[in-house]
Amino acid sequence: xxxxxxxxxxxxxxxxxxLLGFMTILVTYQVxxxxxxxxxxxxxxxxxKYLFVxxxxxxxxxxxxxxxxxxxxxxxxxxPLRTRLTVEIFSEILIVLFALTVMxxxxxxxxxxxxxxLDSALQIPVGIIYAVIPVSGILIVFYFIYNxxxxxxxxAAGDGSREGA
Numbered sequence: 001x002x003x004x005x006x007x008x009x010x011x012x013x014x015x016x017x018x019l020l021g022f023m024t025i026l027v028t029y030q031v032x033x034x035x036x037x038x039x040x041x042x043x044x045x046x047x048x049k050y051l052f053v054x055x056x057x058x059x060x061x062x063x064x065x066x067x068x069x070x071x072x073x074x075x076x077x078x079x080p081l082r083t084r085l086t087v088e089i090f091s092e093i094l095i096v097l098f099a100l101t102v103m104x105x106x107x108x109x110x111x112x113x114x115x116x117x118l119d120s121a122l123q124i125p126v127g128i129i130y131a132v133i134p135v136s137g138i139l140i141v142f143y144f145i146y147n148x149x150x151x152x153x154x155x156a157a158g159d160g161s162r163e164g165a
Contacts, residue, residue: 005146012062019055046121054132061136065143085155096144103137
């Protein structure tokens with residue numbers, strides 16, 4: 001499972017790098033055409049906005065997988081080991097419930113409904129833009145399975161190591 005996670009992590013890292021690099025090129029192009037040629041490009045502006053949404057959603061799932069998402073650990077870290085691991089597993093369960101219901105089910109339905117509407121600038125279905133919601137939800141579910149299996153092993157072993165988590 002760790003090898004699969006490493007492969008997914010590497011793929012997601014490269015996707016995020018590509019999205020950020022492409023966004024940088026688009027925004028630079030937008031600035032040049034707007035200020036030097038006084039002819040702004042609507043396509044580059046809209047595409048950069050949509051790529052930013054994709055970047056945020058995919059990076060959010062990736063950070064969840066690394067278990068480096070924002071949390072308030074002050075109280076949790078003061079708990080005994082087994083209680084702390086239980087709290088961490090419970091918080092992972094809450095997050096995956098959100099990912100399953102809102103992101104995967106709701107995001108899929110929303111993206112599907114928007115497939116008939118075309119974006120005015122790009123002339124692509126808006127559902128393609130919304131498709132990142134269930135995609136990032138699926139990533140979160142995978143990372144949930146990985147993280148909870150690691151936490152359960154720690155709970156069973158009774159040690160506090162965070163091996164790669």
